[in-house]
Amino acid sequence: MKSTTALLVSVILCATAARAETAIDAIAAHKHMGVATCSSSVCHGASQPFRDSDIAQNEFAIWQEFDPHAKAYQILAQPRSQAIARKLGLGDATKAKVCLDCHADNVPAGDRGERFQISDGVGCEACHGGAQLWLNSHADRKVTHADNLAKGMYATADPVKRAQLCLSCHMGEKERMITHRIMGAGHPRLSFELDTFTWLKPHYKITANWIKRKGEWNGVRDWAVGQGVAAENLLDLLVDPKTGWQGIFPELVLFNCQACHKLMKDNSWGPRQGTGLGPGVVRLNDANLVTFRYALAPVDKSAAQRVFEQTRALHQATTQSRDATFAAARNLRGTLESILPKVSAYDYGATSLNPILDAMLADARNGEFRDYAAAEQAAMASESIVLAFENDGKLDKAMAASLHVKLDALYATVKDEDRYSMTPFVAALKDLRAAAP
Ligand code: HEC
Ligand code: HEC
Ligand code: HEC
Ligand code: HEC
Known part of the structure; x- marks a missing residue:
């Protein structure tokens, strides 16, 4: 009898564990x-x-x-x-x-x-x-x-679990949706980056004792994981008939706010390789997908390329049909899911930082940061990287100070979403890269 109960309990436990x-x-x-x-x-x-x-x-x-x-x-x-x-x-x-x-x-x-x-x-x-x-x-x-x-x-120390938790409110998910209607009524736009936000008002410290109890801590890894989990969440919301769609329109909160909220005389359209879309098309907010590619740069270059291609295919599919969009979103979701464990297990040490900055800068020069949301994410990514250079202990005081000046200048270019312009952003990112060790 006892063993049957034990068996039953373990079957129930396994069933619970198997369900995501x-x-x-x-x-x-x-x-x-x-x-x-x-x-x-x-x-x-x-x-x-x-x-x-x-x-x-x-x-x-x-x-x-x-x-x-x-x-x-x-x-x-x-x-x-x-x-x-x-x-x-x-x-x-x-x-x-x-x-x-x-x-x-x-x-x-x-x-x-x-x-x-x-x-x-x-x-x-x-x-x-x-x-x-x-x-x-x-x-x-x-x-x-x-x-x-x-x-x-709850496993707040685990970056994937923490990202899922924070994003459930800071981006919204199926059970807790922030809609464009709520934004339209005056709610502030949501934006989130796991590493930056984890350290804004912390009631915890990472010490040797913390590491002994809970494992390694790495801020750049947290940034990388946060991008991947947010990108997965975007795709989950998009393919869900309840959260992704409002009548004949897709849920607008999943799209790039500035694709619609821009002055008529703005005239700033230009091509983006990452979308392949022409002028006058509403774009999905792909900021986290864009930044996740840089997180993959030191980890797996071919996966970064696959995310690039499948993101572009998704953008293309949005101009074709709902079915094509769902299929493309599911493909991309599969890729993210398969690569995320590698990202969360990767040791983002000092040698991984410049490859990330280089991948970001190469894209910046190619016009990938026309959209404000991706530029804002790139600024937060840069902060995560600057702090990692500092924590590595190889920067002298003058170098650290100069990196912070460049970081502040980069942040200044994304301070006001209504006045964002790509050219000063790219120049500031270039300066930051030049000041990196
Ligand atoms: C917004 C989410 C959030 C809220 C709210 C929150 N915490 Fe935390 N807490 C965290 C995160 C993230 C960590 C760091 C990761 C970890 O140690 O697991 C943490 C860590 C801790 C730690 C562990 C420190 C260590 O060294 O192991 C304690 C204790 C703690 N929180 C207590 C509290 C208490 C008490 C409250 C309410 C007054 C609270 N937390 C509210 C997210 C939160
Ligand atoms: C239950 C929902 C919920 C969860 C879970 C949650 N937050 Fe929040 N968070 C909020 C709300 C709501 C606010 C705005 C509160 C305010 O303005 O007073 C906020 C504000 C913040 C702010 C201040 C933002 C700013 O612009 O100053 C930070 C930082 C933050 N959260 C980090 C986190 C992190 C990190 C996690 C995950 C460990 C997390 N939050 C989990 C709901 C949540
Ligand atoms: C999906 C989660 C979510 C929902 C739903 C949501 N909020 Fe928020 N709200 C947030 C978060 C997260 C912030 C903080 C944003 C930040 O600073 O990054 C916030 C910020 C705000 C702010 C600005 C606060 C400040 O300090 O400036 C107001 C006001 C607000 N919410 C009101 C509401 C009202 C009213 C509703 C219901 C109609 C609502 N929210 C629904 C997550 C949510
Ligand atoms: C597909 C185009 C489109 C996208 C994308 C879009 N919006 Fe809107 N937005 C609109 C339209 C249309 C209205 C309604 C304007 C009206 O009522 O006159 C609106 C209204 C608003 C309003 C109310 C403005 C007012 O005059 O009261 C806010 C705030 C807003 N949107 C924020 C956002 C945010 C934040 C995002 C991105 C998360 C976003 N929008 C994405 C088309 C869009």
Whole structure:
């Protein structure tokens, strides 16, 4: 009897593992106990970092004071949000599911513990997963990170899992869609880069102790993985009949905003090898697909070429038919899926950085950065690379300072999406490459 039960359990476990679980499913798999259950001063609510602990234990204080996620719910009460919700006919934004799904930890009522409060916004368990099974055990030093993961803690340290999690809100996915209608009502455009965004307001530090518990950390690898996962997500949304289409139109949020939102007198059209499209055609927002090619440059040149060709084929297919578009998107999706494990396992060391910059610059000179969204991604990629040069420890002070000046100049060219122009961007990227070691 016992062995039958064990067998049954393992069959169920295998079946669950085999199904590709989304980040949203994993986060919602167990009851969410609430931020108040994490924030005691002997847990994560210390005001100063603990000295003899694996972690600082002041994570709550940092989150509450500096992390925009702590204010994500309050944003919904502001006039700006209320206006968006009114235009969409949603009523009160703080009660609208579509807003709460991204601006709070909106698990179903039955999955909320006694101390859970929706007004906590994007709280601890919105990223670390429902703590029902691990809340009491995870502070024990004998308990390993693997034990916690097995009990439903989300693998935030794993770059692929982290990218899927962050993008579920920062790009939107099937269950949490940001639509062009929401943008049209006044929501800011979303843009995301995993490495840059992971380090904007961190409540964690990578130390020798962290590496011992959780494995290696590499910012450029995170950037590369983030591009691949975002590109996969774009294709998933595009081929989904519910999220990819609105009546006779495809969902416009998947396309390049500036392809439509440009001044009539702008006259800046020019050919792009990566699309092969002529003038006057609406283009998919391929920014992550473009940048992912540079991530592949040091890893697998033929895969980079395949992504280039299949992306171009996808752009071409969008001018033919919906079926052709779906087929091309699925082909490209297959390629990304097969190459992503190689990217996440690749050691992006110092020698990989210049090949990435070189691939980016060669494309820039060829006119690949006519579109703002790709240029913005290239700027964030450059930041990831500059920091990696610095962390490698071979830059002297003057060189590091000069690289930062060039990086700031590059960022200045993408500061305003409405005034973006390719020529100064390419010049700034060239300068940055020239200043690299
Ligand atoms: C797919 C997830 C998603 C959905 C759905 C969503 N938001 Fe957002 N929202 C975000 C993210 C992510 C940001 C932060 C963007 C950034 O700064 O990069 C944001 C930013 C905002 C901002 C600007 C905040 C600031 O600090 O400037 C407002 C206002 C806002 N959202 C309101 C709403 C309202 C109202 C709804 C419902 C109609 C909504 N959002 C639906 C993800 C979402
Ligand atoms: C927006 C997502 C997000 C939210 C919200 C969030 N975290 Fe984190 N947290 C992360 C990421 C990413 C890491 C770094 C990767 C890792 O260590 O697993 C991390 C790491 C940690 C660590 C591990 C540090 C280490 O050295 O192992 C602790 C502890 C932690 N968070 C606690 C909290 C607490 C407590 C809250 C709520 C007050 C919270 N986090 C909210 C994403 C989040
Ligand atoms: C449940 C949805 C959700 C998840 C998951 C999420 N975020 Fe956010 N994030 C938001 C919202 C909403 C905002 C905007 C909040 C505001 O403006 O106050 C935001 C804001 C941010 C900002 C500030 C952006 C800016 O322009 O200043 C950063 C950085 C950020 N998130 C990083 C991350 C990272 C890294 C992850 C994954 C580890 C992540 N987020 C996961 C919803 C989410
Ligand atoms: C295929 C063309 C197309 C694409 C691509 C597109 N839009 Fe739009 N957008 C429109 C149209 C059409 C309207 C409606 C204009 C009107 O109501 O007068 C609009 C309206 C808007 C508005 C409201 C403007 C107003 O006057 O109130 C915003 C904001 C907006 N879009 C943002 C975006 C963002 C952000 C993106 C990219 C993620 C995007 N759009 C992509 C065609 C497009």
